[in-house]
Amino acid sequence: MLSRTADHLFWMSRYVERAENTARLLSVAYDTSMLPQAPGQARKAWQGVLSISELVPAYQALHDEVTRDKVLHFLVRDESNSASIVSCLRSARENARAVRGTLTTEVWETHNQTWLEVGRQLDHGAFERDPAQFFEWVKDRSHLSRGVTQGTMLQDEAYHFLRLGTFLERADNTARLLDVKFHALEREYHGSARGNGDVQFDFYHWSALLRSVSAFEVYRKVYRDVITPERVAELLMLRADMPRSLLASMQEVVANLALVANEQSGETQRKAGRLLADLRYARIDEILATGLHAYLTQFLERVNALGADISRDFLVPS
Template structure:
């Protein structure tokens, strides 16, 4: 496969996944904002969304004070923000158009229609009337795109580059989400908590789980009250959790094997080391050494893995 084609497929899937992840975070935060809370708590929540994507400086340069309305506009409708939903949908569509002949007709039509419909919904004010419904629509279109790709495309190199982009983006997002949200709780989450703290914690941890469709999964796996250390374990070390770090890195490694990477290749070696750390890691050891330090290192290693993939496969 031409490196140019692989590059378009890789970034098409990354932008589609990024649009969905942004919609997930904004939807949970929007629903949480409807609960009684102080102005400072609300502002911290919206600032957290910007922090996950490292967009606080870019936002403040344009809008100044962090407000719900400002963040929603910036993260949904601003085409100059490369991480906004509309910008990601457009970029996914443009990458798909560049490799139209490699995709099935259904995949192209799905991505093209998503772009046309998203611009129409924003132009006609559907997002402003009901942000929650718009976010659910974005999630549905992303899931539809993945399903159509799996159901209509030949499972060859093209499909593996699509999978590589999807799961690399998902791993990055899950790690960023955890890093920001776990530090939103100022008190030590292993310490004693008042009844009010416990009530706040329930909504805080359940919001994190719902943003990755993990609330029902948590109940099924642990059958217990929501505990932060178990939330961390579920989102990091459980390979059977579709949005966990372990699952995402395993999928990336599987795709690398299918595109002809030799066992001694540096890219595969880097992915294998990262997967081994997640496969044999223990959550108590990770928390004892510091969750923030671990996630920061993980993000660096995922970035390096992306750079290895780019150098080996995507750069002409």
């Protein structure tokens, strides 16, 4: 396959996944903002949303204060922000158009219709009227994109590059979400006296985190007990049967890398396989004992390096 074609397919799927992940994050943050809380706590929550995507400097260049409405605008419809939902959907559609001949008609029409519809929704104020419904729409379009791809595409190299982009992006996002959320909770514990509302606070915190990756019902089915930080981390990191976990994502990355391997990708496959092995044989108690933040920081560095290696071996040189 031509490297330029592989590049468009890889990034098309990454942008769709990124739009969905942003919608998931904002949906939970918006719902949580409806709960009673101090202004300072609300501001920290929205700062955390920006931190997950490493967008604090870009936001501060445009806005002098962190508020719910400004963060929502910045992450949903600000076209100057390349990571906003509208920018991601536009980029996904542009990449799809560049390789239209490689895609099935159904896949192309799904991406094109998503782009046309998001423009209509934003122009007619659908987002401002009901942000929650808009976020659900974004998630539904992402689900549709993956379903149409899996149901209509020939499972050749094009398909594998699409899957590779999806799961590399998903691994990155889940790790960022865990890192920022756990780090924020540690500051809550160490920065203030905990009172009688601890249990209620923790339930809302962890249930919100689980809902952001569609894992609340999964957690109940797997553990059948109260929500604890250790089990949340285990579920989202080390469970191979949890679709958005780090382990499940890396299994897909390694499998699809093997299916598109070329003469120069051996080292990239080795690094991906080693990262997968580290997750497969890890224990959550050992990770927490040595420091979750340090582990996730290193994981993100390795995933980003893996993305660079994939670009070097298969895609258009940046």
